[in-house]
Amino acid sequence: MYAVDAFYQECRVFLKKQINIVRPRLIVALGQKAIEELNFVRTDVPSIQLMHPGALLYIKSSERGAYIVRQGTQLKIALLERTMSK
Numbered sequence: 001m002y003a004v005d006a007f008y009q010e011c012r013v014f015l016k017k018q019i020n021i022v023r024p025r026l027i028v029a030l031g032q033k034a035i036e037e038l039n040f041v042r043t044d045v046p047s048i049q050l051m052h053p054g055a056l057l058y059i060k061s062s063e064r065g066a067y068i069v070r071q072g073t074q075l076k077i078a079l080l081e082r083t084m085s086k
Contacts, residue, residue, distance in 0.1 A: 026048065029049045030050055
């Protein structure tokens with residue numbers, strides 16, 4: 001096992017414990033790596049993936065506003081779904 005794999009494995013254990021303690025109703029994962037690691041944890045908590053804020057630096061400035069609005073809309077929808085499913 002590589003040192004990086006061992007590091008991620010330790011972090012997954014810690015993340016699972018944190019999720020069990022906090023018991024969130026929704027997890028917002030910022031970026032592809034965050035959602036990949038969340039999938040390893042295998043939790044019953046619903047999650048939504050949004051673009052990592054740092055990724056906006058690689059998008060043309062004229063298109064950033066549209067991405068931000070889309071991300072906000074996705075988050076609102078996810079939160080409304082969680083509120084209505086109570």
